[in-house]
Amino acid sequence: MADLITYASYKQLADYYAASRHVVLKSKDYLYDAVYSVVLFDELFPSYDLLTPTYNAYVRVDGEYHSPSSLLEAIRAINNHVISRGSYANVNEFLAVNNAQLNKLDTKWANMSAEAGYVINAAYYTDTIV
Numbered sequence: 850m851a852d853l854i855t856y857a858s859y860k861q862l863a864d865y866y867a868a869s870r871h872v873v874l875k876s877k878d879y880l881y882d883a884v885y886s887v888v889l890f891d892e893l894f895p896s897y898d899l900l901t902p903t904y905n906a907y908v909r910v911d912g913e914y915h916s917p918s919s920l921l922e923a924i925r926a927i928n929n930h931v932i933s934r935g936s937y938a939n940v941n942e943f944l945a946v947n948n949a950q951l952n953k954l955d956t957k958w959a960n961m962s963a964e965a966g967y968v969i970n971a972a973y974y975t976d977t978i979v
Contacts, residue, residue, distance in 0.1 A: 853934040856947035860954060862927055867955035867977075870917055877914045880907040921965045924958075928967040940967045949973040 854862075880903075887903050890896040913919060931943040940962065944950075950972045959974035 854930065856944075856949060856952075859927065859931060859943075859947075860949075860952060863954050863958040864977075866920055866924060866961060867957040869920065870957040870961060873910060873913045873917070877907070877910050880910050883907070917961050917964065920961060924961050924965040925967075928962060928965065941970050941973070944969065944973045953977065 884900070884903050884907050887896060887899045890899075917924075928940050931937060932939060935943055937943045937946070944954075954969065954974040955977045956974050959969040959971075962969050
C-alpha cells in the first residue's frame with residue numbers, strides 16, 4: 850500500500866491539526882483581553898483607532914472557536930485518503946489495523962473528524978495536548 854500514508858504520518862497530521870485547534874481555543878482569551886485593554890484606554894484616538902480592528906480580530910477567532918470550519922476540508926481529505934487508498938470501510942478500521950489504541954489520537958482531532966463526518970471510536974483518542 851505505497852499509495853497510503855502510514856499511521857505515523859496520519860497521527861502526525863492529526864496532532865498538527867489538534868494543536869492548531871488548541872491554539873485557536875486559547876487565542877480567543879488573549880484577543881478578548883486585547884479588546885478589553887483597548888476599551889480601558891484613557892486616550893481617545895488610540896481607542897478610536899484600535900477598537901474596531903481589535904474587536905474584529907476577536908470576532909473572527911470567536912467564529913473559529915465555535916467551529917473549526919476552515920479546517921474541515923483538510924480533515925475530510927486526510928480521512929478520505931486512508932479510507933479510499935487503504936480500502937477501509939471507515940477510519941476506525943484503519944485505526945484498528947494500525948493498533949491506534951496504543952498510540953492514541955488527540956480528542957480535538959476526534960472531535961473535528963466527527964464534525965467533518967468521520968466518527969472515531971473513543972478507544973483511539975485521548976486528551977494529549979497540554
